[in-house]
Structure formats: structure tokens, C-alpha cells
Amino acid sequence: MAVEPTPAIVGAMYDCYSKIFADMLGGYIHLGYWEDPNKHETPEVVADRMTLKVGERLSPARGQRILDVGCGTGKTTVQIATTYDVHVTGITVSHHQIELAQAKYESGENPGEVRFEFANAMELPYPDVSFDGAYAIESFLHMNDRLRAMQHISRVLRPGSRLIIADLYLDRPCPESKAMALYYEMFKLVTLPTGDDLQNFLQLAGFKVLDFTDIRANILPSTKLLAESGKSVGGEEGQKFLELASGLEELKELGYALITAERI
Numbered sequence: 001m002a003v004e005p006t007p008a009i010v011g012a013m014y015d016c017y018s019k020i021f022a023d024m025l026g027g028y029i030h031l032g033y034w035e036d037p038n039k040h041e042t043p044e045v046v047a048d049r050m051t052l053k054v055g056e057r058l059s060p061a062r063g064q065r066i067l068d069v070g071c072g073t074g075k076t077t078v079q080i081a082t083t084y085d086v087h088v089t090g091i092t093v094s095h096h097q098i099e100l101a102q103a104k105y106e107s108g109e110n111p112g113e114v115r116f117e118f119a120n121a122m123e124l125p126y127p128d129v130s131f132d133g134a135y136a137i138e139s140f141l142h143m144n145d146r147l148r149a150m151q152h153i154s155r156v157l158r159p160g161s162r163l164i165i166a167d168l169y170l171d172r173p174c175p176e177s178k179a180m181a182l183y184y185e186m187f188k189l190v191t192l193p194t195g196d197d198l199q200n201f202l203q204l205a206g207f208k209v210l211d212f213t214d215i216r217a218n219i220l221p222s223t224k225l226l227a228e229s230g231k232s233v234g235g236e237e238g239q240k241f242l243e244l245a246s247g248l249e250e251l252k253e254l255g256y257a258l259i260t261a262e263r264i
């Protein structure tokens with residue numbers, strides 16, 4: 001395996017590709033959740049549904065302060081803030097994502113409003129016990145010290161509050177393959193954890209895992225979106241998306257976890 005990406009490398013990748021990803025994924029930078037793989041739905045509808053699955057598990061009370069770990073272009077941040085009337089701080093390691101989010105969404109300090117900040121989850125710049133809940137949608141896959149990030153999140157959360165994670169993981173350590181290598185290189189992923197790794201890290205960081213559900217069957221139809229984008233982008237870039245789409249179906253070890261954890 002090549003050298004694992006640092007936050008600076010991940011940030012530089014998102015500085016280049018955030019707009020392409022968001023255009024392809026309905027304004028978000030996360031995969032969609034499909035109830036029925038045969039039903040035709042837009043990228044935005046399925047990505048909205050994914051955010052709602054996370055929101056339902058977090059279920060914050062009105063006025064609470066929530067941390068969005070890896071906020072992308074801010075669409076999830078705003079959706080959670082307005083749906084639950086909570087204040088959400090979204091952090092990212094991409095300066096360009098902050099610019100895109102701030103250009104599109106107004107910042108504020110009240111419930112229903114959001115704030116975007118450049119911050120590394122493995123070095124959170126917030127005081128202890130400053131949030132009532134947190135969620136991380138497809139951001140741990142980029143982190144080169146997941147335990148440290150969970151320890152930081154645990155530190156800033158109030159006891160009894162929740163952390164919801166939606167992320168890729170492996171059923172079992174996966175042999176190196178061309179498809180996997182392409183994913184790691186293109187998206188600057190850090191060797192994916194197993195489900196046990198994720199649960200162990202959470203426990204070591206002071207969380208109790210309340211639920212771990214594999215939703216890969218609901219995520220897999222997103223490969224259709226990658227393939228469609230590949231065709232519309234065209235050229236060398238488009239070819240890469242087509243390869244990624246067919247590669248995803250080959251990776252039988254790849255799972256997608258929706259985890260509810262409670263800060264002890």
C-alpha cells in the first residue's frame with residue numbers, strides 16, 4: 001500500500017474535485033440511500049434520504065449544538081440544522097469547500113443556522129463538552145488516525161449524547177486489487193477499517209455502540225450514478241468513473257455501516 005493520505009492531501013483532492021462530486025451527487029458529497037433499487041430517483045432525492053437516515057438516528061432536540069465532522073459543501077449541515085432547528089458547526093479540511101459552503105449558505109449562531117470552519121477532526125479546536133451530538137458521513141474513510149478522531153469527538157461531546165457514523169468499511173481485510181487501488185488513489189482513502197475495528201475504536205474512545213447496521217444493499221445502486229457521470233464527463237476523467245462504477249460491484253468485502261454510538 002502506498003503512503004496513506006494526510007489531511008493536507010485529502011483537502012487538496014477536495015479543493016480540486018468538490019464541484020464535480022457535488023454536481024454528480026445532488027449537491028452532496030455522499031452516496032444515496034435507495035429503498036427500491038429499480039425505482040428511478042434523482043441523485044438529490046437518494047442523497048437527501050441518506051442524510052435523513054443519519055438525522056433520525058441523531059434525533060437532536062431543538063436548540064442543541066451539533067458537530068458535522070467532514071461537512072463537504074455544507075448541504076448536509078444545512079439540512080440537519082433546518083430539519084431539527086439545531087445549530088450545526090461543519091468542519092472540513094478543504095478550504096475550497098468552506099468557500100463553496102459560505103458562498104451558498106448564510107452563517108449564524110442561532111438554532112437552524114450553521115457555521116463552517118477549517119478544522120481537522122484528529123485535532124479538534126473546541127473545548128471539552130461543547131456539543132450535544134455529532135455525525136460523520138463518509139469522512140472517517142479519509143482519516144489516518146481514526147481512534148484519535150473518535151477520542152477528540154468524544155472529548156467535545158456531552159455525556160449521553162450521540163455520534164452517528166455513515167461510512168465504508170470492510171467485512172474482512174481485503175486482498176489488494178486493481179479496483180481497490182483505484183478507489184484509494186482517486187478518493188485519497190486510508191486503508192479501510194473492518195467493522196470490528198470501528199466498534200473497538202469507538203469503545204476505546206468512550207462510546208457505547210447502540211447499533212451497527214450494514215446498508216450496502218441500499219447504497220449499491222449509486223454505482224449507476226457514477227457510470228452515468230462517467231458517460232457525461234467523458235474523456236480520461238469519465239473513463240475513471242466508469243472503471244470505478246464497475247469496480248465497486250466487484251468488491252464483495254466492501255460494506256457500508258450506519259452506526260449509532262452514545263458517549264458514555
Ligand SMILES: C[S@@+](CC[C@H](N)C(=O)[O-])C[C@H]1O[C@@H](n2cnc3c(N)ncnc32)[C@H](O)[C@@H]1O
Nearest residue numbers: 029030070071072092093120121137138139142
Ligand atoms: C466524502 S466527503 C463527505 C461530505 C459530507 N459529509 C457530505 O455528506 O456531503 C468527506 C468530507 O470529510 C472531510 N474530511 C476528511 N478528513 C477530515 C479530517 N481529518 N477532519 C475533518 N474533515 C475531514 C473532507 O474535507 C470532506 O468534507
